[in-house]
Amino acid sequence: MYETLFSLSSPAMVFWILLIVLPFWRVTRWLANSAIFPIYLAALYAVGIIAAILSNGLGFVSDFNSSEGIIRLLSNPDFALIVWIHVLCFDQAVGHYVYRDNMEHRYVPLPLQSVLLFFVLMFGPVGFLCYLILREVRRRGKRSAG
Template sequence: MFELLFSLASIGIVVWLLMIVLPTWRVTRFIADLKIFPIYLSILYIVGIITVIFMNGIGFMQYFSSATGVIQLLSEPNFALLVWIHLLCFDLFVGHFIYQENLEYRFIPLPLQSIILFLTLMFGPLGLLTYVVLRKARNREGS
Protein backbone atom coordinates (compact mmCIF):
# COMPACT_ATOMS: atom_id res chain seq x y z
CA MET A 1 0.00 0.00 0.00
CA PHE A 2 2.82 2.44 0.80
CA GLU A 3 4.30 1.97 -2.66
CA LEU A 4 0.90 2.93 -4.08
CA LEU A 5 0.86 6.07 -1.92
CA PHE A 6 4.38 6.85 -3.15
CA SER A 7 3.29 6.43 -6.77
CA LEU A 8 0.24 8.63 -6.22
CA ALA A 9 2.43 11.30 -4.61
CA SER A 10 4.73 11.43 -7.63
CA ILE A 11 2.19 13.50 -9.57
CA GLY A 12 3.26 16.47 -7.43
CA ILE A 13 6.23 16.93 -9.77
CA VAL A 14 3.81 18.37 -12.33
CA VAL A 15 3.10 21.35 -10.06
CA TRP A 16 6.80 21.88 -9.43
CA LEU A 17 7.48 21.89 -13.17
CA LEU A 18 4.67 24.38 -13.79
CA MET A 19 5.87 26.74 -11.03
CA ILE A 20 9.48 26.50 -12.22
CA VAL A 21 9.05 26.56 -16.01
CA LEU A 22 5.73 28.38 -16.53
CA PRO A 23 5.31 30.59 -13.45
CA THR A 24 3.06 33.23 -15.05
CA TRP A 25 0.82 30.87 -17.01
CA ARG A 26 -2.76 31.25 -15.82
CA VAL A 27 -3.15 27.47 -15.39
CA THR A 28 -0.13 27.44 -13.08
CA ARG A 29 -1.54 30.34 -11.07
CA PHE A 30 -4.94 28.67 -10.88
CA ILE A 31 -3.51 25.37 -9.64
CA ALA A 32 -1.28 27.16 -7.13
CA ASP A 33 -4.15 29.31 -5.86
CA LEU A 34 -6.22 26.19 -5.19
CA LYS A 35 -3.35 24.63 -3.22
CA ILE A 36 -4.84 21.34 -4.36
CA PHE A 37 -1.56 19.46 -4.56
CA PRO A 38 -0.30 20.20 -1.04
CA ILE A 39 -3.77 19.21 0.16
CA TYR A 40 -3.64 16.08 -1.99
CA LEU A 41 -0.23 15.11 -0.59
CA SER A 42 -1.49 15.81 2.93
CA ILE A 43 -4.37 13.40 2.37
CA LEU A 44 -1.99 10.72 1.09
CA TYR A 45 0.17 11.21 4.17
CA ILE A 46 -2.83 11.02 6.48
CA VAL A 47 -3.94 7.76 4.85
CA GLY A 48 -0.43 6.39 5.37
CA ILE A 49 0.01 7.52 8.97
CA ILE A 50 -3.44 6.25 9.96
CA THR A 51 -2.51 2.91 8.38
CA VAL A 52 0.75 2.81 10.36
CA ILE A 53 -1.06 3.65 13.59
CA PHE A 54 -3.82 1.13 12.88
CA MET A 55 -1.30 -1.62 12.10
CA ASN A 56 1.29 -0.86 14.81
CA GLY A 57 -0.19 1.57 17.33
CA ILE A 58 1.63 4.75 18.30
CA GLY A 59 4.62 2.98 19.82
CA PHE A 60 6.78 4.05 16.89
CA MET A 61 6.81 7.57 18.36
CA GLN A 62 9.25 6.41 21.04
CA TYR A 63 11.90 6.15 18.33
CA PHE A 64 11.79 9.91 17.64
CA SER A 65 13.83 10.68 20.76
CA SER A 66 17.17 9.40 19.48
CA ALA A 67 19.17 9.38 16.28
CA THR A 68 19.45 5.59 16.51
CA GLY A 69 15.68 5.31 16.84
CA VAL A 70 15.03 7.53 13.83
CA ILE A 71 17.53 5.51 11.78
CA GLN A 72 15.78 2.33 12.85
CA LEU A 73 12.40 3.74 11.76
CA LEU A 74 13.74 4.98 8.44
CA SER A 75 15.29 1.58 7.73
CA GLU A 76 11.75 0.16 7.59
CA PRO A 77 10.70 0.58 3.92
CA ASN A 78 7.03 1.47 4.49
CA PHE A 79 7.91 4.07 7.09
CA ALA A 80 10.64 5.51 4.84
CA LEU A 81 8.12 5.92 2.00
CA LEU A 82 5.71 7.62 4.39
CA VAL A 83 8.43 10.02 5.52
CA TRP A 84 9.19 10.75 1.86
CA ILE A 85 5.54 11.75 1.30
CA HIS A 86 5.80 13.93 4.42
CA LEU A 87 8.84 15.69 2.92
CA LEU A 88 7.17 16.09 -0.48
CA CYS A 89 4.13 17.65 1.15
CA PHE A 90 6.05 20.19 3.21
CA ASP A 91 8.49 21.06 0.42
CA LEU A 92 5.57 21.66 -1.95
CA PHE A 93 3.83 23.81 0.66
CA VAL A 94 6.99 25.91 1.02
CA GLY A 95 7.33 26.05 -2.76
CA HIS A 96 3.77 27.33 -3.03
CA PHE A 97 4.51 29.99 -0.43
CA ILE A 98 7.61 31.19 -2.29
CA TYR A 99 5.83 31.09 -5.64
CA GLN A 100 2.72 32.97 -4.54
CA GLU A 101 4.43 35.56 -2.37
CA ASN A 102 7.02 36.36 -5.01
CA LEU A 103 4.46 36.64 -7.79
CA GLU A 104 2.51 39.08 -5.66
CA TYR A 105 5.41 41.25 -4.42
CA ARG A 106 8.24 40.47 -6.91
CA PHE A 107 11.01 40.41 -4.34
CA ILE A 108 13.20 38.57 -6.83
CA PRO A 109 13.14 38.19 -10.64
CA LEU A 110 11.21 35.21 -12.01
CA PRO A 111 14.29 33.39 -13.37
CA LEU A 112 15.83 33.54 -9.89
CA GLN A 113 12.50 32.41 -8.42
CA SER A 114 12.68 29.34 -10.67
CA ILE A 115 16.18 28.53 -9.41
CA ILE A 116 15.04 28.93 -5.81
CA LEU A 117 12.01 26.72 -6.43
CA PHE A 118 14.32 24.07 -7.86
CA LEU A 119 16.51 24.35 -4.76
CA THR A 120 13.40 24.00 -2.61
CA LEU A 121 12.29 20.92 -4.54
CA MET A 122 15.69 19.27 -4.24
CA PHE A 123 17.01 20.59 -0.93
CA GLY A 124 13.95 22.02 0.92
CA PRO A 125 15.41 24.24 3.64
CA LEU A 126 18.21 25.52 1.38
CA GLY A 127 15.66 26.89 -1.08
CA LEU A 128 13.58 28.46 1.69
CA LEU A 129 16.61 30.05 3.35
CA THR A 130 17.86 31.39 0.02
CA TYR A 131 14.48 32.97 -0.68
CA VAL A 132 14.16 34.48 2.79
CA VAL A 133 17.68 35.96 2.65
CA LEU A 134 17.15 37.44 -0.82
CA ARG A 135 13.72 38.78 0.15
CA LYS A 136 15.21 40.42 3.25
CA ALA A 137 18.05 41.92 1.20
CA ARG A 138 15.54 43.27 -1.30
CA ASN A 139 13.46 44.81 1.48
CA ARG A 140 16.54 46.56 2.84
CA GLU A 141 17.31 47.98 -0.60
CA GLY A 142 13.79 49.34 -0.88
CA SER A 143 13.82 50.99 2.55
Protein backbone atom coordinates in the same frame (compact mmCIF):
# COMPACT_ATOMS: atom_id res chain seq x y z
CA MET B 1 -0.28 -0.08 0.19
CA TYR B 2 2.61 2.28 0.96
CA GLU B 3 4.12 1.71 -2.48
CA THR B 4 0.76 2.66 -3.98
CA LEU B 5 0.72 5.89 -1.95
CA PHE B 6 4.26 6.59 -3.14
CA SER B 7 3.19 6.04 -6.76
CA LEU B 8 0.19 8.27 -6.27
CA SER B 9 2.47 11.08 -5.05
CA SER B 10 4.37 11.32 -8.35
CA PRO B 11 1.94 13.71 -10.12
CA ALA B 12 3.14 16.43 -7.74
CA MET B 13 6.26 16.65 -9.90
CA VAL B 14 4.08 18.08 -12.68
CA PHE B 15 3.27 21.04 -10.47
CA TRP B 16 6.94 21.65 -9.71
CA ILE B 17 7.64 21.78 -13.43
CA LEU B 18 4.82 24.29 -13.92
CA LEU B 19 6.02 26.47 -11.03
CA ILE B 20 9.57 26.49 -12.34
CA VAL B 21 9.05 26.62 -16.11
CA LEU B 22 5.65 28.30 -16.58
CA PRO B 23 5.13 30.62 -13.59
CA PHE B 24 2.89 33.06 -15.53
CA TRP B 25 0.62 30.45 -17.10
CA ARG B 26 -2.93 30.81 -15.82
CA VAL B 27 -3.14 27.08 -15.06
CA THR B 28 -0.04 27.37 -12.87
CA ARG B 29 -1.52 30.35 -11.07
CA TRP B 30 -4.84 28.56 -10.57
CA LEU B 31 -3.12 25.46 -9.20
CA ALA B 32 -0.99 27.59 -6.87
CA ASN B 33 -3.99 29.55 -5.63
CA SER B 34 -5.98 26.38 -5.02
CA ALA B 35 -3.06 24.65 -3.24
CA ILE B 36 -4.40 21.41 -4.67
CA PHE B 37 -1.04 19.62 -4.78
CA PRO B 38 -0.02 20.20 -1.14
CA ILE B 39 -3.56 19.23 -0.11
CA TYR B 40 -3.35 16.11 -2.27
CA LEU B 41 0.02 15.13 -0.77
CA ALA B 42 -1.25 15.84 2.74
CA ALA B 43 -4.21 13.54 2.10
CA LEU B 44 -1.88 10.76 0.87
CA TYR B 45 0.29 11.24 3.94
CA ALA B 46 -2.76 11.14 6.21
CA VAL B 47 -3.85 7.83 4.71
CA GLY B 48 -0.36 6.39 5.15
CA ILE B 49 0.27 7.59 8.69
CA ILE B 50 -3.22 6.58 9.87
CA ALA B 51 -2.70 3.11 8.38
CA ALA B 52 0.69 2.87 10.10
CA ILE B 53 -0.79 3.93 13.44
CA LEU B 54 -3.71 1.52 13.12
CA SER B 55 -1.43 -1.41 12.34
CA ASN B 56 1.51 -0.57 14.65
CA GLY B 57 0.16 1.77 17.29
CA LEU B 58 1.84 5.00 18.39
CA GLY B 59 4.92 3.28 19.80
CA PHE B 60 7.09 4.52 16.95
CA VAL B 61 6.82 8.06 18.34
CA SER B 62 9.22 7.06 21.11
CA ASP B 63 11.88 6.57 18.42
CA PHE B 64 11.79 10.28 17.55
CA ASN B 65 14.08 11.26 20.43
CA SER B 66 17.24 9.43 19.34
CA SER B 67 19.27 9.07 16.19
CA GLU B 68 19.18 5.29 16.58
CA GLY B 69 15.39 5.41 16.75
CA ILE B 70 15.13 7.51 13.60
CA ILE B 71 17.50 5.17 11.77
CA ARG B 72 15.41 2.21 12.92
CA LEU B 73 12.21 3.86 11.70
CA LEU B 74 13.67 4.82 8.34
CA SER B 75 15.07 1.32 7.82
CA ASN B 76 11.45 0.12 7.63
CA PRO B 77 10.54 0.50 3.90
CA ASP B 78 6.88 1.29 4.60
CA PHE B 79 7.71 3.96 7.13
CA ALA B 80 10.42 5.40 4.86
CA LEU B 81 7.84 5.84 2.08
CA ILE B 82 5.47 7.61 4.46
CA VAL B 83 8.30 9.91 5.55
CA TRP B 84 9.12 10.61 1.90
CA ILE B 85 5.52 11.70 1.24
CA HIS B 86 5.79 13.88 4.37
CA VAL B 87 8.90 15.53 2.91
CA LEU B 88 7.26 15.97 -0.49
CA CYS B 89 4.23 17.58 1.11
CA PHE B 90 6.25 20.09 3.10
CA ASP B 91 8.53 20.91 0.17
CA GLN B 92 5.44 21.45 -1.96
CA ALA B 93 3.91 23.73 0.71
CA VAL B 94 7.14 25.74 0.92
CA GLY B 95 7.31 25.93 -2.87
CA HIS B 96 3.77 27.28 -2.89
CA TYR B 97 4.70 29.89 -0.32
CA VAL B 98 7.77 31.04 -2.26
CA TYR B 99 5.85 31.15 -5.54
CA ARG B 100 2.83 32.99 -4.19
CA ASP B 101 4.83 35.44 -2.07
CA ASN B 102 7.19 36.31 -4.87
CA MET B 103 4.50 36.53 -7.54
CA GLU B 104 2.68 39.03 -5.33
CA HIS B 105 5.66 41.14 -4.21
CA ARG B 106 8.36 40.44 -6.83
CA TYR B 107 11.24 40.26 -4.38
CA VAL B 108 13.34 38.39 -6.93
CA PRO B 109 13.14 38.23 -10.73
CA LEU B 110 11.26 35.26 -12.19
CA PRO B 111 14.37 33.46 -13.50
CA LEU B 112 15.85 33.59 -9.99
CA GLN B 113 12.49 32.51 -8.55
CA SER B 114 12.69 29.43 -10.78
CA VAL B 115 16.20 28.65 -9.52
CA LEU B 116 15.06 29.06 -5.93
CA LEU B 117 12.05 26.82 -6.50
CA PHE B 118 14.36 24.18 -7.95
CA PHE B 119 16.47 24.48 -4.79
CA VAL B 120 13.34 24.09 -2.65
CA LEU B 121 12.43 20.98 -4.65
CA MET B 122 15.89 19.42 -4.42
CA PHE B 123 17.25 20.76 -1.12
CA GLY B 124 14.13 21.92 0.76
CA PRO B 125 15.31 24.10 3.62
CA VAL B 126 18.32 25.45 1.70
CA GLY B 127 16.10 26.79 -1.08
CA PHE B 128 13.70 28.27 1.44
CA LEU B 129 16.54 29.91 3.38
CA CYS B 130 17.99 31.38 0.18
CA TYR B 131 14.61 32.85 -0.72
CA LEU B 132 14.11 34.33 2.75
CA ILE B 133 17.58 35.90 2.72
CA LEU B 134 17.11 37.41 -0.74
CA ARG B 135 13.64 38.63 0.19
CA GLU B 136 14.99 40.36 3.30
CA VAL B 137 17.85 41.95 1.37
CA ARG B 138 15.35 43.26 -1.15
CA ARG B 139 13.02 44.55 1.57
CA ARG B 140 15.86 46.41 3.29
CA GLY B 141 16.95 47.85 -0.03
CA LYS B 142 13.44 49.17 -0.67
CA ARG B 143 13.23 50.68 2.84
CA SER B 144 16.56 52.48 2.58
CA ALA B 145 15.76 53.73 -0.94
CA GLY B 146 12.29 54.94 0.05
